[in-house]
Amino acid sequence: MQTNREFFRATRRGKLLKIVKEVYLREDICCGHKVCTKCEDTKRQLYTPEERARYEDSLSQLIGETVLVLDTNVVLHQIDLLEDPSLKNVVILTTVLDEVKNQNFTIYNRIREVIKDKTRSFYVYSNEHSKFTAITRDSGETPNDRNDRAIRVATEWYKSHLHKLNIKVVLVTNDRDNATKAKKLGMDVKTIKELVFEMSDQFPSLVDKLSSPEDAVDSADPNNASAVSSKKERFSFAEHRPTAVLTEELKQGKVFQGILRTDQTNYTQATVQCHSMNEGKGGEILIKGIENMNRGVDGDIVAIELLDRSLWTSASTVMLMDGQGVAEDDDSVAQDALINVTQTAQQPCGRIVGIIKRNWKPYCGTIDFKGDITRASGIQQLLFLPMDRRVPRIRIRSRQVENLVGRRIVVAIDQWDRHSRYPTGHFVKDLGQVGDKETESQVLLLQYDIPHHPFSEAVMKCLPDPAYMENLTESDMIGRKDLRGEVVFSVDPPGCTDIDDALHVKRLDDGNFEVGVHIADVSHFVREGSAMDLEAAHRSTTVYLVDRRIDMLPGLLSGNLCSLMSNVDRFSFSCIWKMSPEGVVLNVDYTKIYVVGQYLGWQKDPPTLPRLRFAASPSYTQGVRL
Ligand SMILES: [Zn+2]
Known part of the structure; x- marks a missing residue:
């Protein structure tokens, strides 16, 4: 069976190019489950025993009583979680794999590593090439909607295919719309958060690896929004301007763009070299104070607006010490805690009005926990203290405080809400005991991005x-x-x-x-x-x-x-x-x-x-x- 897929691509000269892909749909694509006999029959017809052995050896097999089908957003946002060995029996559809590849090549490579690991039972199902699950885009359907539908169709096929074997198929998605539509079709649907919390008795560390944008799905709900805002009224950063506005303002020279270089010892102060300043001669803008920094993190490409000339000042030379003026609930003092010791020449000062590109990466550090560990139970909100002083503290959640205190851990930032003094993130991995030679060596290698993998073939x-x-x-x-x-x-x-x-x-x-x-x-x-x-x-x-x-x-x-x-x-x-x-x-x-x-x-x-x-x-x- 053969089908044509058509799509249009604009050429550099502005012409539209019609691309037609011929896709041969197959009936013999295996579901990948070890106990499935239906696929067994197909395979028996197709392969000699030797060919089959080789074929099977090349694949991971699904083994469990529950099979998870992941939506693209879960792979894109939860890769640290997916790398945890406790998560098994996962179907990765080619629709998902292609979308991930297009959106984030690093994550694509990481999920491929997981798939290669046979102990993980991650199975790639070529749904776009199977007669049972391939679909074409309807007129009026966006590519996104089409892919969501392809994922639902494939999940449904899995469900009916494995039904008689008493194997449960769960679609894991954080897309509200996709979830609603799938539930209507009678599918078992979970958000990644629901799934992880169900597994948390057996695997408590999984909860820590949950990336927090998952909450964003809930807070987008109008019923929930008021609760969020009333709780956080005390502190807020200025809103970041939308990309379209920034693009226009950059063109007009109202704002400047550059890479944020944070002070080595103080994350609330930074400089940015802006090439378009001073009629193209370039110049340096100083950004001082947490409000003007407006959630910029070292390395980010930011858009800056100059402050009024009367507010221009010089860089402060005070180091921001541990805990100085950054008490968790005292939002008023952080900026004042910095006192200028020496005054040097005044320079142009500005504030960040938008982020053009984030440069977040995993950070090494420790948990800043001063309470009584023995009394900490359930999920705790913790502050992570990065070793790199250019990076602010990061809020994380954990069920395993006692296992994290005194350890060097790696944490990734997920988002920085404008109502939060610190970004939120999640636990990635434990490097070992603070002070241990092996651990600290790992920390140095990670912190300074030193390539230390063995030489390739x-x-x-x-x-x-x-x-x-x-x-x-x-x-x-x-x-x-x-x-x-x-x-x-x-x-x-x-x-x-x-x-x-x-x-x-x-x-x-x-x-x-x-x-x-x-x-x-x-x-x-x-x-x-x-x-x-x-x-x-x-x-x-x-x-x-x-x-x-x-x-x-x-x-x-x-x-x-x-x-x-x-x-x-x-x-x-x-x-x-x-x-x-x-x-x-x-x-x-x-x-x-x-x-x-x-x-x-x-x-x-x-x-x-x-x-x-x-x-x-x-x-x-x-x-x-x-
Ligand atoms: Zn099968």
Whole structure:
């Protein structure tokens, strides 16, 4: 069976292009449940036993008595929750997967990792290619409505398909409209919150991972709105202007745009470089105080309006200390707690009137809990204190306070309501005990966004043969000078494995000196634009922690072929000076060379180094002493 899907796309020149996709609908797409016999029959007809084994091995299987079908909004907003291993037996429809891919590629990659993990029983059902569940868009139906309907149709199919086996199918959605329509069709529907609370006796940590925009669905309800506003009347930020308004005001030069750079020690003060200020010459705007910051978080791209010139001032140099002026219920003091200690020159000041793009990421920190843990029961509202002082505290909810106090945890921000002094977020993961070396190392790596994953296969494929230097060819030597006869040494601590530079110095016959600095010739092994080059560019540097080193390049290069070790031939890029005895540079030469290390390393007693080939040569000690 074949069906056509048509859609239109505008070209760059403004013409409409009609795209027709032919889709072949299949009858043999399996529901993915282990005990389903209907699909078993289909499979038996289609595959040889070997093919079937291979096919089944490639998939996760649904196993439980309840199967969950997720709506797109649940995947997009609750990925931390979905990554929790206690959530199992989930159907991901291709409609959902495609929507997630279009809206957020990072989340798409994360859900794919979950699907790959066979212990999780996440099954991808190709509903758009199945004869039983594929639908076409009705005239007048928005793409969104069409996708919602596709999800309902597929859920209904699952329900009737698994009905006789007593397997329950639940549609998990936070879309009110989709839920109402699905319930009308007799489906079992739950919000993610309902689902998680049902599971919370068995898996209490799940509740913490619930992302809070779920409340937004309730508060959008007019019956509920009054309750929310009366409770929070005491404090509110100015409303953010809508994107359309900001776009217009940016064009007219009424507001400026830039990246918010928050003070290292005080999240209520920031500066923004605005390129369009001062007739395009650019300038810096200072933002001071929590109200002018108006929910901007470090890294966000914000829209700023300048304050009246009479209000311009200078940056405050006071650090915001723990708990200073930020008592949970005292909304009046935070701004006043900052006193200017030194006055520097006044500068343009402004306030944030809108957020163009958020740059929220997971933050490491601790729970700020001063009460009696033993008396904390049920769900607690907690304040999370990020280690990064540029970030405000974050409200989270937890049922497991006793497990979180004293731990380094990761928290993500979900939203920042204008009636709340702090953003709200959710618990992502526990990194371990505060003060533990392993935990704190993890914190540093996460906090500073240091890429520390193992090198990919593509990178490892770029590596040369480990015995490369023993099998050199003519082409390796082109343009290289042979300095293997010189006494070349490095000044590195004992045990150093990545010796990236070395020196040599010798007296010339004319009384002058030759001084050379040799840098390992990494470019001989790392080709521009290769996977290894890109990865190294991304990492930028080797990172040294107390107990480990995170290499910029794989160990074969950083600790071997590009390390100027003793007694082995290595390539370097060198700078060689000719100097007078007074140290005046007479000549300089940059060249690629071929050196053999008679590298000394940093040793107290050179003559006890028998490994060095020329340890007995007078030029050796002479070179080092010079
Ligand atoms: Zn089946």
